[in-house]
Amino acid sequence: MEKDGVRMKQPKRFLDIVTEIRNMTHKQNIRPGEWLPSERELAETLQVGRSTIREALRSLELLGLIETRQGEGTFLSDFRDHTLVEVLATFVLQDEQSHEDVRKTRLIHELAALGDVCSNNALTGLPVWKGLRAKLEAVEPLQRETVVRELLIVSGNRLSLKIWLLLCQYSGQPFTGNVNETERAILLDLLAAIAAGRQKEAEVSYIKWHELIEGGDNHDYS
DSSP states (O other): EETEEOOOOOOOOOOHHHHHHHHHHHHHTOOOSSBOOOOOHHHHHSSOOHHHHHHHHHHHTTTTEEEETTTTTTEEEEOOOOOOHHHHHSSSSSHHHHHHHHHHHHHHHHHHHHHHHHTTTTEEEEHHHHHHHHHHTOOOOOOOHHHHHHHHHTTTOOHHHHHHHHHHHHHHHOOOSSSSSSHHHHHHHHHHHHHTTOOHHHHHHHHHHHHHHSOOOOOOOO
């Protein structure tokens, strides 16, 4: 990304931060049941804002990897029985077909989340969709990953979210970068369909966006 001819440092993405927090627990030998560093310490160490750290921790808690106890702090959960990472590492990414299978499986989870949201009036009316729409209409920077991650989180399926996060890591982080001009109109149509609960229209827009970023250049042109 450039601004006034100066190369700007890309902001850290959600998955990058989650990975760094995980690496920190290994490096500092933090064991299940032990405290994690505070939000302030994590923000200083990872050089990101506290709101970004808070968002990452919220998703880690949804996945069951950490636990927040009122008045006590945040603890690392006992996730030694979570073998999904090892299973994926063993059986995927062995050839090109495996990569394609990962991409298709990830899309299945994304479309399932979209269907769950569109079929629930309480979910289609959430402020998050208006917030995303406002960013797009104001031509503010919006990370691709934010759109999809909110969809998965709002759908409420924790297992699907967990699998999706792992599949993203194994498929080359497909949502890197910010939404560009070509994508903006597609996403506005997608958000309008979600708000109206029109699942078929939402799916058409989502697949169109998916094919655009998966099949073309994935860089941030904003």
